[in-house]
Amino acid sequence: MKYRGIHLLVGGTLIGVGMVLAGSCPGTVFVQMGSGLQNSFITCLGAICGVLFYYAFLFKRLTKDEVPKSSIVLQQLPELIGVKRIYLNVMFGSIFIGTAFALEHFFPYKSDLITPKGLPSLVGWSPVLCGIGIGSLQLFFMMLFKKSLGISTGFNVLVAQLCRIRFLKNLIPSLEPFAYGVQNSLALLFALGAIGGSFVSTVSANQFPLNEQYGAGVWSSFCGGFLLSLGARCAGGCTSGQGISGVTHLLIGSLIATAGMFGGGMLFAAGYGFITKDWRFRAL
Incomplete structure:
Protein backbone atom coordinates (compact mmCIF):
# COMPACT_ATOMS: atom_id res chain seq x y z
CA MET A 1 0.00 0.00 0.00
CA LYS A 2 1.29 3.43 -0.90
CA TYR A 3 0.35 5.12 2.38
CA ARG A 4 0.46 2.12 4.63
CA GLY A 5 1.26 4.15 7.75
CA ILE A 6 -1.97 6.11 7.34
CA HIS A 7 -3.92 2.89 6.79
CA LEU A 8 -2.47 1.44 9.98
CA LEU A 9 -3.39 4.49 12.02
CA VAL A 10 -6.87 4.87 10.54
CA GLY A 11 -7.55 1.15 10.77
CA GLY A 12 -6.39 1.05 14.37
CA THR A 13 -8.56 4.05 15.21
CA LEU A 14 -11.62 2.36 13.68
CA ILE A 15 -10.93 -0.70 15.81
CA GLY A 16 -10.70 1.51 18.90
CA VAL A 17 -14.05 3.16 18.20
CA GLY A 18 -15.56 -0.24 17.45
CA MET A 19 -14.33 -1.61 20.77
CA VAL A 20 -16.06 1.20 22.65
CA LEU A 21 -19.32 0.73 20.74
CA ALA A 22 -19.44 -3.07 20.89
CA GLY A 23 -17.70 -3.54 24.22
CA SER A 24 -15.46 -6.06 22.51
CA CYS A 25 -12.43 -6.52 20.29
CA PRO A 26 -12.59 -8.85 17.25
CA GLY A 27 -11.42 -11.83 19.29
CA THR A 28 -13.75 -11.37 22.23
CA VAL A 29 -16.74 -11.26 19.88
CA PHE A 30 -16.34 -15.04 19.65
CA VAL A 31 -15.87 -15.26 23.42
CA GLN A 32 -19.08 -13.31 24.00
CA MET A 33 -20.93 -15.59 21.59
CA GLY A 34 -19.76 -18.62 23.53
CA SER A 35 -21.01 -17.07 26.76
CA GLY A 36 -24.47 -16.62 25.26
CA LEU A 37 -24.42 -12.83 25.30
CA GLN A 38 -27.38 -12.07 23.06
CA ASN A 39 -26.20 -9.01 21.15
CA SER A 40 -22.76 -10.52 20.48
CA PHE A 41 -24.36 -12.32 17.54
CA ILE A 42 -25.38 -8.91 16.20
CA THR A 43 -21.78 -7.76 16.66
CA CYS A 44 -20.69 -10.78 14.62
CA LEU A 45 -23.20 -9.87 11.91
CA GLY A 46 -21.81 -6.33 11.83
CA ALA A 47 -18.28 -7.73 11.55
CA ILE A 48 -19.32 -9.92 8.62
CA CYS A 49 -20.80 -6.86 6.89
CA GLY A 50 -17.56 -4.99 7.56
CA VAL A 51 -15.53 -7.70 5.83
CA LEU A 52 -17.89 -7.70 2.84
CA PHE A 53 -17.72 -3.91 2.59
CA TYR A 54 -13.91 -3.88 2.71
CA TYR A 55 -13.38 -6.53 0.05
CA ALA A 56 -16.16 -5.24 -2.18
CA PHE A 57 -15.20 -1.55 -2.16
CA LEU A 58 -11.80 -0.90 -0.56
CA PHE A 59 -9.48 -3.87 -1.06
CA LYS A 60 -8.33 -3.15 -4.61
CA ARG A 61 -7.96 0.55 -3.94
CA LEU A 62 -5.91 0.12 -0.78
CA THR A 63 -3.68 -2.71 -2.01
CA LYS A 64 -2.87 -1.55 -5.54
CA ASP A 65 0.59 -0.31 -4.49
CA GLU A 66 3.28 -2.37 -2.79
CA VAL A 67 4.86 -1.11 0.41
CA PRO A 68 8.54 -0.32 -0.25
CA LYS A 69 10.81 -2.62 1.73
CA SER A 70 12.54 0.48 3.05
CA SER A 71 9.29 1.78 4.55
CA ILE A 72 9.55 2.50 8.26
CA VAL A 73 6.32 0.61 8.97
CA LEU A 74 8.05 -2.65 7.95
CA GLN A 75 11.03 -2.06 10.19
CA GLN A 76 11.48 -3.30 13.73
CA LEU A 77 12.28 -1.08 16.67
CA PRO A 78 15.62 -2.79 17.51
CA GLU A 79 16.89 -2.16 13.97
CA LEU A 80 15.69 1.42 14.04
CA ILE A 81 17.39 2.46 17.28
CA GLY A 82 20.31 0.03 17.19
CA VAL A 83 19.55 -1.88 20.40
CA LYS A 84 19.59 -5.67 20.69
CA ARG A 85 16.15 -7.23 20.49
CA ILE A 86 16.54 -9.27 23.69
CA TYR A 87 17.14 -6.12 25.73
CA LEU A 88 14.03 -4.38 24.41
CA ASN A 89 11.86 -7.48 24.78
CA VAL A 90 12.91 -7.98 28.39
CA MET A 91 12.52 -4.28 29.17
CA PHE A 92 9.04 -3.89 27.66
CA GLY A 93 7.88 -7.26 28.98
CA SER A 94 8.98 -6.37 32.51
CA ILE A 95 7.35 -2.93 32.31
CA PHE A 96 4.02 -4.28 31.05
CA ILE A 97 3.79 -7.21 33.45
CA GLY A 98 4.99 -5.09 36.37
CA THR A 99 2.40 -2.42 35.58
CA ALA A 100 -0.33 -5.06 35.33
CA PHE A 101 0.52 -6.52 38.75
CA ALA A 102 0.73 -3.02 40.26
CA LEU A 103 -2.72 -2.10 38.93
CA GLU A 104 -4.11 -5.38 40.21
CA HIS A 105 -2.66 -4.64 43.65
CA PHE A 106 -4.18 -1.16 43.92
CA PHE A 107 -7.37 -1.86 41.93
CA PRO A 108 -8.32 -5.54 42.49
CA TYR A 109 -10.19 -7.02 39.56
CA LYS A 110 -12.81 -8.53 41.86
CA SER A 111 -14.11 -5.03 42.54
CA ASP A 112 -15.27 -4.99 38.90
CA LEU A 113 -17.36 -8.11 39.42
CA ILE A 114 -19.99 -6.28 41.47
CA THR A 115 -23.28 -6.55 39.59
CA PRO A 116 -26.53 -4.56 39.63
CA LYS A 117 -29.25 -5.73 41.98
CA GLY A 118 -31.26 -8.64 40.71
CA LEU A 119 -28.41 -10.10 38.63
CA PRO A 120 -26.23 -13.06 39.67
CA SER A 121 -22.72 -12.28 40.83
CA LEU A 122 -20.06 -12.53 38.15
CA VAL A 123 -17.16 -14.94 38.40
CA GLY A 124 -13.80 -14.04 36.89
CA TRP A 125 -10.19 -15.14 36.70
CA SER A 126 -7.22 -12.88 37.30
CA PRO A 127 -6.84 -10.67 34.20
CA VAL A 128 -3.08 -10.51 34.80
CA LEU A 129 -2.66 -14.27 34.64
CA CYS A 130 -5.11 -14.55 31.75
CA GLY A 131 -3.20 -11.86 29.88
CA ILE A 132 0.07 -13.70 30.37
CA GLY A 133 -1.61 -16.87 29.12
CA ILE A 134 -2.93 -15.16 25.99
CA GLY A 135 0.47 -13.65 25.29
CA SER A 136 2.07 -17.08 25.70
CA LEU A 137 -0.12 -18.38 22.88
CA GLN A 138 2.19 -16.47 20.55
CA LEU A 139 4.99 -18.94 21.32
CA PHE A 140 2.60 -21.87 20.84
CA PHE A 141 1.47 -20.62 17.42
CA MET A 142 4.99 -19.88 16.21
CA MET A 143 6.38 -23.26 17.26
CA LEU A 144 3.46 -25.43 16.17
CA PHE A 145 1.95 -23.62 13.19
CA LYS A 146 4.81 -21.34 12.06
CA LYS A 147 2.44 -18.36 12.14
CA SER A 148 1.62 -15.47 14.42
CA LEU A 149 -1.45 -15.24 16.61
CA GLY A 150 -4.38 -13.45 14.99
CA ILE A 151 -8.12 -13.94 15.16
CA SER A 152 -9.78 -11.31 12.97
CA THR A 153 -8.86 -13.47 9.96
CA GLY A 154 -11.51 -15.85 11.26
CA PHE A 155 -14.16 -13.43 10.01
CA ASN A 156 -12.50 -13.42 6.58
CA VAL A 157 -12.53 -17.20 6.46
CA LEU A 158 -16.12 -17.33 7.65
CA VAL A 159 -17.31 -14.87 5.00
CA ALA A 160 -15.10 -16.46 2.34
CA GLN A 161 -17.11 -19.66 2.54
CA LEU A 162 -19.81 -17.72 0.71
CA CYS A 163 -17.38 -17.50 -2.20
CA ARG A 164 -17.98 -21.16 -2.84
CA ILE A 165 -21.22 -19.91 -4.38
CA ARG A 166 -20.35 -19.00 -7.98
CA PHE A 167 -22.30 -15.74 -8.03
CA LEU A 168 -20.55 -14.37 -4.93
CA LYS A 169 -17.21 -15.75 -6.09
CA ASN A 170 -17.48 -13.63 -9.23
CA LEU A 171 -18.80 -10.65 -7.27
CA ILE A 172 -16.02 -10.56 -4.63
CA PRO A 173 -13.11 -12.60 -6.04
CA SER A 174 -10.62 -11.09 -3.57
CA LEU A 175 -12.13 -13.19 -0.77
CA GLU A 176 -11.57 -16.51 -2.53
CA PRO A 177 -8.01 -17.05 -1.16
CA PHE A 178 -9.50 -17.26 2.34
CA ALA A 179 -11.93 -20.02 1.38
CA TYR A 180 -9.40 -22.84 1.23
CA GLY A 181 -6.12 -23.97 2.78
CA VAL A 182 -4.79 -25.25 6.09
CA GLN A 183 -3.85 -21.82 7.46
CA ASN A 184 -7.36 -20.53 6.87
CA SER A 185 -8.84 -23.61 8.49
CA LEU A 186 -6.66 -22.99 11.55
CA ALA A 187 -7.96 -19.43 11.83
CA LEU A 188 -11.54 -20.66 11.74
CA LEU A 189 -10.81 -23.47 14.21
CA PHE A 190 -9.19 -20.99 16.58
CA ALA A 191 -12.31 -18.83 16.47
CA LEU A 192 -14.52 -21.87 17.07
CA GLY A 193 -12.24 -22.87 19.93
CA ALA A 194 -12.72 -19.45 21.51
CA ILE A 195 -16.49 -19.94 21.32
CA GLY A 196 -16.24 -23.43 22.81
CA GLY A 197 -13.83 -22.42 25.56
CA SER A 198 -16.01 -19.50 26.55
CA PHE A 199 -19.08 -21.74 26.62
CA VAL A 200 -17.39 -24.27 28.91
CA SER A 201 -16.06 -21.54 31.20
CA THR A 202 -19.41 -19.76 31.47
CA VAL A 203 -21.40 -22.94 32.05
CA SER A 204 -18.94 -24.23 34.67
CA ALA A 205 -19.30 -20.92 36.52
CA ASN A 206 -23.10 -21.20 36.30
CA GLN A 207 -23.22 -17.92 34.36
CA PHE A 208 -24.68 -19.12 31.05
CA PRO A 209 -26.19 -17.28 29.32
CA LEU A 210 -24.78 -13.92 30.31
CA ASN A 211 -27.54 -11.40 30.93
CA GLU A 212 -27.97 -8.80 28.18
CA GLN A 213 -27.34 -6.19 30.89
CA TYR A 214 -23.64 -6.89 30.37
CA GLY A 215 -23.69 -6.28 26.62
CA ALA A 216 -24.04 -3.30 24.29
CA GLY A 217 -27.26 -2.20 22.59
CA VAL A 218 -28.40 -3.58 19.24
CA TRP A 219 -27.25 -0.75 16.97
CA SER A 220 -24.13 -0.15 19.01
CA SER A 221 -23.25 -3.84 18.68
CA PHE A 222 -23.81 -3.88 14.92
CA CYS A 223 -21.94 -0.64 14.21
CA GLY A 224 -19.16 -1.65 16.57
CA GLY A 225 -18.77 -5.01 14.86
CA PHE A 226 -18.73 -3.34 11.44
CA LEU A 227 -15.95 -0.95 12.49
CA LEU A 228 -13.98 -3.71 14.21
CA ALA A 269 -15.08 7.38 24.76
CA ALA A 270 -14.05 10.74 26.21
CA GLY A 271 -15.94 12.64 23.51
CA TYR A 272 -19.05 10.53 23.94
CA GLY A 273 -18.97 10.92 27.71
CA PHE A 274 -18.39 14.67 27.50
CA ILE A 275 -21.28 15.25 25.09
CA THR A 276 -23.85 12.92 26.65
CA LYS A 277 -22.61 12.90 30.28
CA ASP A 278 -23.14 9.14 30.05
CA TRP A 279 -19.72 8.18 31.39
CA ARG A 280 -20.80 4.59 32.00
CA PHE A 281 -22.07 4.23 28.42
CA ARG A 282 -25.47 3.00 29.56
CA ALA A 283 -27.13 4.37 26.42
CA LEU A 284 -24.83 2.31 24.20
Whole structure:
Protein backbone atom coordinates (compact mmCIF):
# COMPACT_ATOMS: atom_id res chain seq x y z
CA MET A 1 0.00 0.00 0.00
CA LYS A 2 1.29 3.43 -0.90
CA TYR A 3 0.35 5.12 2.38
CA ARG A 4 0.46 2.12 4.63
CA GLY A 5 1.26 4.15 7.75
CA ILE A 6 -1.97 6.11 7.34
CA HIS A 7 -3.92 2.89 6.79
CA LEU A 8 -2.47 1.44 9.98
CA LEU A 9 -3.39 4.49 12.02
CA VAL A 10 -6.87 4.87 10.54
CA GLY A 11 -7.55 1.15 10.77
CA GLY A 12 -6.39 1.05 14.37
CA THR A 13 -8.56 4.05 15.21
CA LEU A 14 -11.62 2.36 13.68
CA ILE A 15 -10.93 -0.70 15.81
CA GLY A 16 -10.70 1.51 18.90
CA VAL A 17 -14.05 3.16 18.20
CA GLY A 18 -15.56 -0.24 17.45
CA MET A 19 -14.33 -1.61 20.77
CA VAL A 20 -16.06 1.20 22.65
CA LEU A 21 -19.32 0.73 20.74
CA ALA A 22 -19.44 -3.07 20.89
CA GLY A 23 -17.70 -3.54 24.22
CA SER A 24 -15.46 -6.06 22.51
CA CYS A 25 -12.43 -6.52 20.29
CA PRO A 26 -12.59 -8.85 17.25
CA GLY A 27 -11.42 -11.83 19.29
CA THR A 28 -13.75 -11.37 22.23
CA VAL A 29 -16.74 -11.26 19.88
CA PHE A 30 -16.34 -15.04 19.65
CA VAL A 31 -15.87 -15.26 23.42
CA GLN A 32 -19.08 -13.31 24.00
CA MET A 33 -20.93 -15.59 21.59
CA GLY A 34 -19.76 -18.62 23.53
CA SER A 35 -21.01 -17.07 26.76
CA GLY A 36 -24.47 -16.62 25.26
CA LEU A 37 -24.42 -12.83 25.30
CA GLN A 38 -27.38 -12.07 23.06
CA ASN A 39 -26.20 -9.01 21.15
CA SER A 40 -22.76 -10.52 20.48
CA PHE A 41 -24.36 -12.32 17.54
CA ILE A 42 -25.38 -8.91 16.20
CA THR A 43 -21.78 -7.76 16.66
CA CYS A 44 -20.69 -10.78 14.62
CA LEU A 45 -23.20 -9.87 11.91
CA GLY A 46 -21.81 -6.33 11.83
CA ALA A 47 -18.28 -7.73 11.55
CA ILE A 48 -19.32 -9.92 8.62
CA CYS A 49 -20.80 -6.86 6.89
CA GLY A 50 -17.56 -4.99 7.56
CA VAL A 51 -15.53 -7.70 5.83
CA LEU A 52 -17.89 -7.70 2.84
CA PHE A 53 -17.72 -3.91 2.59
CA TYR A 54 -13.91 -3.88 2.71
CA TYR A 55 -13.38 -6.53 0.05
CA ALA A 56 -16.16 -5.24 -2.18
CA PHE A 57 -15.20 -1.55 -2.16
CA LEU A 58 -11.80 -0.90 -0.56
CA PHE A 59 -9.48 -3.87 -1.06
CA LYS A 60 -8.33 -3.15 -4.61
CA ARG A 61 -7.96 0.55 -3.94
CA LEU A 62 -5.91 0.12 -0.78
CA THR A 63 -3.68 -2.71 -2.01
CA LYS A 64 -2.87 -1.55 -5.54
CA ASP A 65 0.59 -0.31 -4.49
CA GLU A 66 3.28 -2.37 -2.79
CA VAL A 67 4.86 -1.11 0.41
CA PRO A 68 8.54 -0.32 -0.25
CA LYS A 69 10.81 -2.62 1.73
CA SER A 70 12.54 0.48 3.05
CA SER A 71 9.29 1.78 4.55
CA ILE A 72 9.55 2.50 8.26
CA VAL A 73 6.32 0.61 8.97
CA LEU A 74 8.05 -2.65 7.95
CA GLN A 75 11.03 -2.06 10.19
CA GLN A 76 11.48 -3.30 13.73
CA LEU A 77 12.28 -1.08 16.67
CA PRO A 78 15.62 -2.79 17.51
CA GLU A 79 16.89 -2.16 13.97
CA LEU A 80 15.69 1.42 14.04
CA ILE A 81 17.39 2.46 17.28
CA GLY A 82 20.31 0.03 17.19
CA VAL A 83 19.55 -1.88 20.40
CA LYS A 84 19.59 -5.67 20.69
CA ARG A 85 16.15 -7.23 20.49
CA ILE A 86 16.54 -9.27 23.69
CA TYR A 87 17.14 -6.12 25.73
CA LEU A 88 14.03 -4.38 24.41
CA ASN A 89 11.86 -7.48 24.78
CA VAL A 90 12.91 -7.98 28.39
CA MET A 91 12.52 -4.28 29.17
CA PHE A 92 9.04 -3.89 27.66
CA GLY A 93 7.88 -7.26 28.98
CA SER A 94 8.98 -6.37 32.51
CA ILE A 95 7.35 -2.93 32.31
CA PHE A 96 4.02 -4.28 31.05
CA ILE A 97 3.79 -7.21 33.45
CA GLY A 98 4.99 -5.09 36.37
CA THR A 99 2.40 -2.42 35.58
CA ALA A 100 -0.33 -5.06 35.33
CA PHE A 101 0.52 -6.52 38.75
CA ALA A 102 0.73 -3.02 40.26
CA LEU A 103 -2.72 -2.10 38.93
CA GLU A 104 -4.11 -5.38 40.21
CA HIS A 105 -2.66 -4.64 43.65
CA PHE A 106 -4.18 -1.16 43.92
CA PHE A 107 -7.37 -1.86 41.93
CA PRO A 108 -8.32 -5.54 42.49
CA TYR A 109 -10.19 -7.02 39.56
CA LYS A 110 -12.81 -8.53 41.86
CA SER A 111 -14.11 -5.03 42.54
CA ASP A 112 -15.27 -4.99 38.90
CA LEU A 113 -17.36 -8.11 39.42
CA ILE A 114 -19.99 -6.28 41.47
CA THR A 115 -23.28 -6.55 39.59
CA PRO A 116 -26.53 -4.56 39.63
CA LYS A 117 -29.25 -5.73 41.98
CA GLY A 118 -31.26 -8.64 40.71
CA LEU A 119 -28.41 -10.10 38.63
CA PRO A 120 -26.23 -13.06 39.67
CA SER A 121 -22.72 -12.28 40.83
CA LEU A 122 -20.06 -12.53 38.15
CA VAL A 123 -17.16 -14.94 38.40
CA GLY A 124 -13.80 -14.04 36.89
CA TRP A 125 -10.19 -15.14 36.70
CA SER A 126 -7.22 -12.88 37.30
CA PRO A 127 -6.84 -10.67 34.20
CA VAL A 128 -3.08 -10.51 34.80
CA LEU A 129 -2.66 -14.27 34.64
CA CYS A 130 -5.11 -14.55 31.75
CA GLY A 131 -3.20 -11.86 29.88
CA ILE A 132 0.07 -13.70 30.37
CA GLY A 133 -1.61 -16.87 29.12
CA ILE A 134 -2.93 -15.16 25.99
CA GLY A 135 0.47 -13.65 25.29
CA SER A 136 2.07 -17.08 25.70
CA LEU A 137 -0.12 -18.38 22.88
CA GLN A 138 2.19 -16.47 20.55
CA LEU A 139 4.99 -18.94 21.32
CA PHE A 140 2.60 -21.87 20.84
CA PHE A 141 1.47 -20.62 17.42
CA MET A 142 4.99 -19.88 16.21
CA MET A 143 6.38 -23.26 17.26
CA LEU A 144 3.46 -25.43 16.17
CA PHE A 145 1.95 -23.62 13.19
CA LYS A 146 4.81 -21.34 12.06
CA LYS A 147 2.44 -18.36 12.14
CA SER A 148 1.62 -15.47 14.42
CA LEU A 149 -1.45 -15.24 16.61
CA GLY A 150 -4.38 -13.45 14.99
CA ILE A 151 -8.12 -13.94 15.16
CA SER A 152 -9.78 -11.31 12.97
CA THR A 153 -8.86 -13.47 9.96
CA GLY A 154 -11.51 -15.85 11.26
CA PHE A 155 -14.16 -13.43 10.01
CA ASN A 156 -12.50 -13.42 6.58
CA VAL A 157 -12.53 -17.20 6.46
CA LEU A 158 -16.12 -17.33 7.65
CA VAL A 159 -17.31 -14.87 5.00
CA ALA A 160 -15.10 -16.46 2.34
CA GLN A 161 -17.11 -19.66 2.54
CA LEU A 162 -19.81 -17.72 0.71
CA CYS A 163 -17.38 -17.50 -2.20
CA ARG A 164 -17.98 -21.16 -2.84
CA ILE A 165 -21.22 -19.91 -4.38
CA ARG A 166 -20.35 -19.00 -7.98
CA PHE A 167 -22.30 -15.74 -8.03
CA LEU A 168 -20.55 -14.37 -4.93
CA LYS A 169 -17.21 -15.75 -6.09
CA ASN A 170 -17.48 -13.63 -9.23
CA LEU A 171 -18.80 -10.65 -7.27
CA ILE A 172 -16.02 -10.56 -4.63
CA PRO A 173 -13.11 -12.60 -6.04
CA SER A 174 -10.62 -11.09 -3.57
CA LEU A 175 -12.13 -13.19 -0.77
CA GLU A 176 -11.57 -16.51 -2.53
CA PRO A 177 -8.01 -17.05 -1.16
CA PHE A 178 -9.50 -17.26 2.34
CA ALA A 179 -11.93 -20.02 1.38
CA TYR A 180 -9.40 -22.84 1.23
CA GLY A 181 -6.12 -23.97 2.78
CA VAL A 182 -4.79 -25.25 6.09
CA GLN A 183 -3.85 -21.82 7.46
CA ASN A 184 -7.36 -20.53 6.87
CA SER A 185 -8.84 -23.61 8.49
CA LEU A 186 -6.66 -22.99 11.55
CA ALA A 187 -7.96 -19.43 11.83
CA LEU A 188 -11.54 -20.66 11.74
CA LEU A 189 -10.81 -23.47 14.21
CA PHE A 190 -9.19 -20.99 16.58
CA ALA A 191 -12.31 -18.83 16.47
CA LEU A 192 -14.52 -21.87 17.07
CA GLY A 193 -12.24 -22.87 19.93
CA ALA A 194 -12.72 -19.45 21.51
CA ILE A 195 -16.49 -19.94 21.32
CA GLY A 196 -16.24 -23.43 22.81
CA GLY A 197 -13.83 -22.42 25.56
CA SER A 198 -16.01 -19.50 26.55
CA PHE A 199 -19.08 -21.74 26.62
CA VAL A 200 -17.39 -24.27 28.91
CA SER A 201 -16.06 -21.54 31.20
CA THR A 202 -19.41 -19.76 31.47
CA VAL A 203 -21.40 -22.94 32.05
CA SER A 204 -18.94 -24.23 34.67
CA ALA A 205 -19.30 -20.92 36.52
CA ASN A 206 -23.10 -21.20 36.30
CA GLN A 207 -23.22 -17.92 34.36
CA PHE A 208 -24.68 -19.12 31.05
CA PRO A 209 -26.19 -17.28 29.32
CA LEU A 210 -24.78 -13.92 30.31
CA ASN A 211 -27.54 -11.40 30.93
CA GLU A 212 -27.97 -8.80 28.18
CA GLN A 213 -27.34 -6.19 30.89
CA TYR A 214 -23.64 -6.89 30.37
CA GLY A 215 -23.69 -6.28 26.62
CA ALA A 216 -24.04 -3.30 24.29
CA GLY A 217 -27.26 -2.20 22.59
CA VAL A 218 -28.40 -3.58 19.24
CA TRP A 219 -27.25 -0.75 16.97
CA SER A 220 -24.13 -0.15 19.01
CA SER A 221 -23.25 -3.84 18.68
CA PHE A 222 -23.81 -3.88 14.92
CA CYS A 223 -21.94 -0.64 14.21
CA GLY A 224 -19.16 -1.65 16.57
CA GLY A 225 -18.77 -5.01 14.86
CA PHE A 226 -18.73 -3.34 11.44
CA LEU A 227 -15.95 -0.95 12.49
CA LEU A 228 -13.98 -3.71 14.21
CA SER A 229 -13.64 -5.86 11.11
CA LEU A 230 -13.30 -2.91 8.72
CA GLY A 231 -10.54 -1.44 10.87
CA ALA A 232 -8.81 -4.81 11.22
CA ARG A 233 -8.67 -5.20 7.46
CA CYS A 234 -7.42 -1.66 6.89
CA ALA A 235 -4.76 -2.11 9.57
CA GLY A 236 -3.83 -5.62 8.49
CA GLY A 237 -4.66 -7.06 11.90
CA CYS A 238 -6.56 -6.50 15.12
CA THR A 239 -5.73 -6.42 18.82
CA SER A 240 -4.27 -9.91 18.54
CA GLY A 241 -2.61 -9.77 15.11
CA GLN A 242 -1.14 -6.29 15.47
CA GLY A 243 -1.49 -5.65 19.20
CA ILE A 244 -0.04 -8.95 20.43
CA SER A 245 1.84 -10.59 17.56
CA GLY A 246 3.13 -7.44 15.87
CA VAL A 247 4.10 -5.65 19.07
CA THR A 248 5.81 -8.84 20.27
CA HIS A 249 8.07 -8.55 17.23
CA LEU A 250 8.43 -4.79 17.91
CA LEU A 251 7.23 -3.90 14.41
CA ILE A 252 6.87 -0.15 13.89
CA GLY A 253 3.69 -0.64 11.88
CA SER A 254 2.13 -2.66 14.69
CA LEU A 255 3.06 -0.01 17.23
CA ILE A 256 1.32 2.58 15.03
CA ALA A 257 -1.81 0.44 14.65
CA THR A 258 -1.96 -0.36 18.37
CA ALA A 259 -1.54 3.30 19.28
CA GLY A 260 -4.46 4.05 16.96
CA MET A 261 -6.61 1.38 18.62
CA PHE A 262 -6.23 2.64 22.15
CA GLY A 263 -5.90 6.31 21.27
CA GLY A 264 -8.96 6.22 19.04
CA GLY A 265 -10.97 4.31 21.62
CA MET A 266 -10.02 6.66 24.44
CA LEU A 267 -10.76 9.81 22.46
CA PHE A 268 -14.10 8.48 21.25
CA ALA A 269 -15.08 7.38 24.76
CA ALA A 270 -14.05 10.74 26.21
CA GLY A 271 -15.94 12.64 23.51
CA TYR A 272 -19.05 10.53 23.94
CA GLY A 273 -18.97 10.92 27.71
CA PHE A 274 -18.39 14.67 27.50
CA ILE A 275 -21.28 15.25 25.09
CA THR A 276 -23.85 12.92 26.65
CA LYS A 277 -22.61 12.90 30.28
CA ASP A 278 -23.14 9.14 30.05
CA TRP A 279 -19.72 8.18 31.39
CA ARG A 280 -20.80 4.59 32.00
CA PHE A 281 -22.07 4.23 28.42
CA ARG A 282 -25.47 3.00 29.56
CA ALA A 283 -27.13 4.37 26.42
CA LEU A 284 -24.83 2.31 24.20
